[in-house]
Amino acid sequence: MRRAGFVLRRLASAVPVLLAVLTLSFVMMQLVPGDPVQTMLSGAGPTPTAEQEQALRAQLGLDRPLHEQYLGFLADAVRGDLGRSVQTGQPVVAAISAVAPASAELALFALVLSLVFGVGIAVLGRVATGPVRSLCHGVPVVFMSTPGYWVALLLIEVFSFRLPLFPATGDKGFAALVLPGITLALPAIGVIAQVLGTSLAAVDAEAFVVTARAKGAGRWRVLLRHALRNASIPTITLVGTTVGNLLAAAVIAETVFARPGLGRLTLQAITNHDIPVLQGVVALLGVLYVVVNLLVDLCYVLVDPRVTADRIRD
């Protein structure tokens, strides 16, 4: 029951955060340099007429006072109406939901890869000896510092063009997920492996580990039963932020691998000055942020029974 109450309270606290996110997205769009109407009409070459400009301004509600625009935007957003894309005329919600599954699929796959290999490398780095251990300590740094764009092109060159194992582009099936997934996961693997590795090293010296070992527990048993659980709190926090980073990094992966997704939608919206779409993406990211943080908090409780929901928030 305490957990249910905790979830409810956390959900309630998300409301002001969402409001702030929406407000911020509105303000941000006001601050973007350039006249959106001029930009939208610029494809016309030299001749958009004053009537065209006026019509578009009215259609976007840009001729109304700022506070009216803001309140209108909020009211619509609450009803789940984020307006229509200026470029395609498609409702923003539809534009986002058309590509969101592809993004979610990619992010989820990358997250699984990051966790499996990140935790794997950290654990191996504790139990292995000699060159394998050195490798496990060195690799995360390399992964973190390799530019995603370069990795993406390298993966395509090797695993799609030279060895035709995976398609270079598209989003058809699992095979098309592999290369962009690896591109996206590599830096996250690096970060998770390093943070968890450091935590594991710190936990190693703690009394309960020493005790467990003194009682005759084997290396693996100590690691898996005792150390890993205790060292995982900072990693969970990290996974939370990684989800956010995955979406940001997705712009590169989606562009290079020609996958549909939120990253490209955002990039396109920025280029086209498609304000309703941008606002929609920002709002969605706000919601995601709130949800992920909620999940992270819940994970704390699950992983470490000593940590109660109330204590986390203190």
Next chain:
Amino acid sequence: MTGRRAVLITAVAVAAVGCSTTTSDSPAPEAQPRSGGTLTFATDADPGCLDPHQSPTAASQLVTRGVVDSLVAQDPKTLELKPWLAESWTATPDATSFTFTLRQGVTFSDGTPFDAEAVKANFDRIVAPATKSLLAASLLAGYDGTTVEDPRKVTVKFKAPNASFPQAASTAFLGMQSPKVFEAGPEAVCRKPVGSGPFVAAERQPQASITLSKRADYNWGPETSGHKGAPHLDQVVINIVPENGVRMGSLRTNQVDAVANVPPKEVDGIKGAGFEVLAKAQPGIAYTLNLNAAREPLSDVKVRQAIAKAIDTQALVDNLYQGKYPRATSVLTSATPGYASILGTGQFDTAAAERLLDEAGWKKQDDGTRAKNGKPLTVEWTFISPTREQRDLLAQIVQQQLKAVGVDVKLVPLAMGEAIAKTARGELQMGDISFVRADGDVLRTVLTAPRGGTPAVVAPEVPGLLSQAAATVDDAVRDENYAKVQRSLIENATAIPVYDPTYLLGVGKAVHGVVFDPQGLPAFHEAWVSR
């Protein structure tokens, strides 16, 4: 905002209309076309809106040209206008009224018959403000309405002469769509245009691909086409692959059959690997630098001429584009009707540039820069970022070349909206543009159409020459006037043409019959695959 201000138009998402004959080589004629199969094509830009009445982009044209037919066809080679959905047409001598006799038996892919009412519905719809047309409406500038004479005869009237209207009517921008789809509103047409063309817009995956499927009962291809019936291909799948390297690799590894916009530096490699690269110079305004004669220090013709002479266009084009985009020799590209070779091989002359600047009173200082009355010679070049065709690099090379004669160029990359607002305020000193259209009338659109209320700074006789050209169907008069305008622009050095934009299309071995349409874009009606 009164007085004459230069409009230095910087258009990146440039519209495409036009045609060409130069540098076009087509694949060797093959054996009998094979029916069936799918052609996979990788393009670089997401077309967004697929309604040609609304969208001005080449990316959108590439898709919609196969879906909508036009009243008139323009021959890609001779640039002549030929019948298509209109069997014939007449113009009044003052070029204000055009009567079309329509072909019978044509239907849109939703079953709606094509007739005079449909033509009227299309033109009326294009100029209606609710359509938010970004280019098509400007091709109908001065539109005074369409009269249905009988089901097969229709008259389009203009308030002012519009001699280039039949050419405009040959573009997909004024293409015919089923009037039935207009009821669903502009947004719906953006997603799925319905025309009478050889292909039907079938499936669309956002940001990923668009599938065109064959219209089996198509039988009204234009006279300009070698093939009038249904397409050989069952489907054309257009994948959107923005990254150049990946697009080229996909061609090399046969993951796709053809690729759009081969980067010039990749052309030789792709040919070396046994693939073909077809080139088509696009008609219209060449990629041109514009100098705003209404702003200091460019108000001095000697300064403008010096800048024009200090830019080594040939070296620039050779180095940056490896000669794959031809050097421009006039403001119109050599593929444009009305083009006149103004520059020949001349122009680059640093000694003359230095002399002109000295004469204009800009003295060279010890550090190599020039100044007059203590004021440094600085020119601000505003370009839209992000650029295409490496125009950002081009700007840097020009900056270096001008530095050599003591002109300090400040490069100001701006987002499109900001750059255009600045242009409209007349604040630009230096800008750039290219604009595709297969008619010399494009000069009128670019030079005299007011943008933000400010017409371009041109010699006093230019607007008159352009209106005269628009008011006659006599090609000799039009060509002569366009030549005078081109010469005036170069002599006054308000425009410095750099290169003729060229479409480079990479095609795999199994692909045959891909031709360029008059817009300089690949067309798939006659294409087939052997495998």
